[in-house]
Amino acid sequence: MKSLRVKKSKTNNFTFPKCLTGMQGLDEITTGGIPKNRPTLLLGNTGCGKTIMAMEFLVKGIELYDEPAVFMAFEETTEELLLNVKSINYNMEALLANKKIYIEHIHVNPDEFRKTGLYDLEGLFVRLDQAIKKVKAKRLVLDSLDTLFYGLDYRVLRSEFKRLLTWLKEKKVTAIITSEIGDTFLTRHGLEEYVADCVIALDNRVTNQITTRRLRIIKYRGSFHGNNEYPFTIDENGISVYPIISQAFEQESSSKRILSGVSELDEMLDKKGFYAGSSILISGTAGTGKTSLAASFAYSVCQAKKTCLFCAFEEAPNQIIRNMQSIGFHLDPMVESEMLTFYYSRPTLQNLELHFLAIKKIINDINPTVVILDPITNLMTEGPNSDIRSMLTRFADYLKTQNITVMFTAAITVGSIERNPSDEGISSMVDTWIMVQDIEVDAERTRSLCVMKSRGMVHSNEVRGFKISSKGISLFPIIIGKSSTSSLSKRSAKEHLNLSTSKDSNKMKETSR
């Protein structure tokens, strides 16, 4: 396939000198990193991840760009700091031994001093200078400003802070200065005009009892930047920021196809099935066979000797296996041969980002061809819908870059089909949208299926009847009107009986819920 270059508008060729942070996502938001050889201010309350983010900036700088670094800790001692970042896979011992990073704890306690006249913080500058020379540092972190300036006279603070920023620029180091109360504090002291060229704020917010970390760039002199708040996570691999805009758009789109597992459905989809690497949504009211369709897809994928990850948010894996057994999909051997992997979790167990991360981790481990999320509507109980949508968008983007086909199922409530806002939001995002619903055909309820949309292919607009039997799923044409008696008569009496009993049992199920 020819690789298409997406044209980007360019008005001039000037690029602001930037320093790549090496943090996934952050470099995208800042279009190339933080200002080179200048200080950046990192603001945020306690427990936002300032220290970790600052450390990540240094460690990535060493690992990816071979830029030695200095970490000046005012709050924690070197030992404490090393212990705190131990949970993250930084090889600090080696970095320290190779003189790639130098950590110095600066003890600050103004209560121990007696003030006898004018002073400045020249001692700090001398120590910074020494530290920078020690490892020939290109990157520097001061953690945190609050501790350093605590108890200092306002006049000293003002002049010394200004001097510090100028000094850092002269030293040609890219610096991150963390501050807890930075925003209000600096504004209160009228310092914002001297403040760094780039200010990033971190935030740890609790919505509906679920915490999400967020990052926002408040200002960036001389550069464009993303204005939104972006969620980020901290795990053993460090920090990941998730911008919605990602490389997915530059990804080559596959023209390969993947079978849906229902031959009649494949027929409706240009006779070839879904596009590999596309996203598919199956929506429908309760009991219309969404999970069965998903399982049928998983079954056919595994039969083709490809791996599939089934993320169940409603039923336990064993229950799904048992239920699918009854309609002819024997998933057990596939689980045993590791073709099929289940991820099962209660949506409220952890926050969205952590679900996303856990799934991502399994994906990295087993490298599946197909990922199924059943149902995403269960995640809706968790956090506002816009969160879900952005999470799913990011997730779908990520899967696209990996060329993984993803199938979501969504339960919608009767009477609000097409009007369910959450569903609508997701349906505009996916490539193929299949709706299953109960319709009335000649005074009889029938399961039906139609392809609402399917990007990039000629698909059928027909509403087809949809039958689940012990032999799996099959589709049949629905004929309404006079000839319907003949179509009905085509069905064997036994089949008819089966259908009505299964309906009854479905109803039973629903009422028992």
Next chain:
Amino acid sequence: MINKISKKKKIKADPECAGEEKYILRLFITGILPNSARAVKNINSICDQYLNGRYELEIIDIYQQPSLAVQEEIIAVPVLIKKFPLPEERMIGDLSNTEEVLKGLCLV
């Protein structure tokens, strides 16, 4: 600055506090920056006046010996450290506030 001090009323040294112990003082400065220069003049005059003959003053320029700045946890300069008699006491600033300095030196 020295004139200013001599003009001031002499502060009486507290005999109980000011024993016969020898003082060990360290003054950390940064070259000839104004604050540092003043601090040197001030400490010399205070020592002459109140610790005649029973002090040992070491003036350290951290520009020349930066490693000592790390060792002694220096941030604000100038800073006078009273090493002995114990407890150790730190006084930051140009030492122009004689009364504060004497308090720090336990001479008042």
